[in-house]
Amino acid sequence: MGKPTGFLEYARRDDLRRPPEERVRDWEEFHIPLPQAVREQQGARCMNCGVPFCQTGMVYEGRTFGCPLHNLIPEWNDMIMSGNLGHALARLLKTNNFPEFTGRVCPAPCESACVCGIYGQAVSNRDNELSIIEGAFSEGLMRRRRPPQWSGKKVCVVGSGPAGLAAADQLNHRGHSVTVVEREAHPGGLLTYGIPSMKLDKSIVKRRLDLMTDEGVTFVTGVDAADETVARRLMAEYDAVILCCGAGRPRPLGLDTSAVTGVYYGTEFLKAAVERQVFGQTPAVPTAEGRHVVIVGTGDTASDCVATALRQGCVSVTQLVRRRREDYLVAGTLPLDYAHEEAAAVTGADPRRFSVQVKELTVDKDGALTGVVTTSGDTLPCELLIAATGFAGCERGVCEAFGVEAGDTVTTAPGRHATSVEKVFAAGDMRRGQSLVVWAIAEGRAAAAEADAFLNGYTNLVRPL
DSSP states (O other), X not given: OOOTTHHHHOOOOOOEEOOHHHHTTSOSOOEEOOOHHHHHXXXXXXXXXXXXXXXXXXXXXXXXXXXXXXXOHHHHHHHHHHTOHHHHHHHHHTTOSOHHHHHHXXXXXXXXXXXXXXXXXXXXXXXXXXXXXXXXXXXXXXXXXXXXXXXXXXXXXXXXXXXXXXXXXXXXXTTOEEEEEESSSSSOTHHHHTSOTTTSOHHHHXXXXXXXXXXXXXXXXXXXXXXXXXXXXXXXXXXXXXXXXXXXEEOOOSSOOTTOBSEEEHHHHHHHHXXXXXXXXXXXXXXXXXXXXXXXXXXHHHHHHHHHHHHHTOSEEEEEESSOGGGGOBTTBOOOOHHHXXXXXXXXXXXXXXXXXXXXXXXXXXXXXXXXXXXXXXXXXXXXXXXXXXXXXXXXXXXXXXXXXXXXXXXXXXTOOBOSXXXXXXXXXHHHOSOOHHHHHHHHHHHHHHHHHHHHSOOOOOOOO
């Protein structure tokens, strides 16, 4: 602990944000890094507690405390304060494969567990983490790391989201020949298709994919492992297979929309937005431009849909939240997510309506959506209804193709990642259920350790879970 009184001397400073009325006009990332001198002060705020709960990553009474990756947070905070970027990077990469992702989109459970936050404000660990990895890339410290020798074993990772990428990265560095197959046209999973560019620019994802490719990982896109022929071929060609296909089966809206046009799930809408904005495609899902938009649900997906609709030029946007307004109050006030800040700047009002849901839909003679009748009794104009209602579990196609036991998620023994089929493992949301990017990375690392032990008879990879 380089500055024992740092938490007393320096107030918390978060990375700055571009003004909402400015950033809503483009798709650029909206966070602005702090100057280096201020960042060193933020590192000095870390108390290096005797029991650093920030890195525990434990689940107690149904709640998660600390980082699931067990990031060595006090150590790299101390290195930030000392200005030692190289040592900070070494400690960070020891536990986290992709801090450039978690530093942007993680809700930072480490900060919720920070002792400084008990009587004051937690240390800004997420921003500190991001400053380390971005500084390392800009200073040329992120160099190719290829294994000194290859094991001769071949591993196929199905799915290229954060869990699949983490498993692939770990096993590649262990010397196994790793191929990642992805059914979409571009790798990255939800990092590419599920998170809008203003939160995670796709050049950041590509930068990491390019580095992994340079280190030896092979990416093959346009391959649907739900095809039984494909699954049989992968089982025959590879010594181990790790399924990391997410939990993309959406939770139903609860309305009959079979004959209605203009109703989509949040992930469909966000994916189409990325395909259109980043890759220049023309997806079937329409934009929000010129439309009244209603979004059902809360959480990150709903917020991302609000922010995306604003950038696409919607006429209006309303977010319907099932729970009461009081349930979201913090210290008597209602926090605004980045998307709600933007909506307030554009429309002059918070887009959320609490304790309200959709009761029925109104359509024209052609079945096109024209409005929604709410449980409050009013009718909102609506040509685009987006259901950001969460996920019901993994899609069944891949499970059936590989013959693994599955319910809402793939069935594994408690604390294990091996499935009911020999040499097939599962990780991420597909095994755990809908969760966070940081948990997906932890899942991928744990599955990699188990697969490595299966292939070698032992492993020196650390299991975070």
